[in-house]
Amino acid sequence: MGIKRYRPHQGHTILAKWEQEELIHSIITQNVDGFHGEAGSVRVAELHGTLQKLHCQSCSKEYSSEKYMHQDYQCECGGILRPSVVLFGESLPTDAFQMAYDEAEKAELIIVLGSSLTVTPANQFPLIAKENGARLVIVNQEPTDFDLYADLVIHKRKIGEVLMEIEAAIEE
Ligand SMILES: [Zn+2]
Numbered sequence: 001m002g003i004k005r006y007r008p009h010q011g012h013t014i015l016a017k018w019e020q021e022e023l024i025h026s027i028i029t030q031n032v033d034g035f036h037g038e039a040g041s042v043r044v045a046e047l048h049g050t051l052q053k054l055h056c057q058s059c060s061k062e063y064s065s066e067k068y069m070h071q072d073y074q075c076e077c078g079g080i081l082r083p084s085v086v087l088f089g090e091s092l093p094t095d096a097f098q099m100a101y102d103e104a105e106k107a108e109l110i111i112v113l114g115s116s117l118t119v120t121p122a123n124q125f126p127l128i129a130k131e132n133g134a135r136l137v138i139v140n141q142e143p144t145d146f147d148l149y150a151d152l153v154i155h156k157r158k159i160g161e162v163l164m165e166i167e168a169a170i171e172e
Pocket residue numbers: 056057058059060061075076077078079
């Protein structure tokens with residue numbers, strides 16, 4: 001599978017380090033690449049699931065996506081395995097959604113990194129956080145409809161570069 005050619009970048013690594021240092025508490029993502037976990041992040045709400053896992057369509061048992069590499073598409077129960085991602089029209093995983101909601105509610109700070117905030121319900125979390133007293137920072141190439149609610153907006157910058165700059169400033 002081509003997917004495995006890509007790896008987490010420095011931005012993922014910095015976020016994992018910040019979680020270890022308790023600078024951030026959790027990550028909410030719509031990406032299905034599983035890179036946050038691969039980079040070492042532990043508390044990740046993957047709203048659209050992950051390609052790193054498979055599950056059986058019959059009994060729901062989970063497997064690593066390594067199984068696909070070996071062209072093994074069957075569960076031990078005989079059921080067919082599928083990637084654990086949310087497909088169009090399917091509902092979001094409730095545990096990931098609940099985690100994201102809880103984290104947004106109690107956040108002191110929520111930083112949006114590279115999202116145009118156009119996809120519901122993920123785009124609701126910054127507002128939930130904001131309504132509960134959090135500060136909102138939006139880092140995105142283009143302006144978003146949520147910019148007017150933000151305490152700080154950063155446009156036209158690469159996420160990795162912004163995170164590296166902050167990391168360098170923290171280290172000083
Ligand atoms: Zn099964």
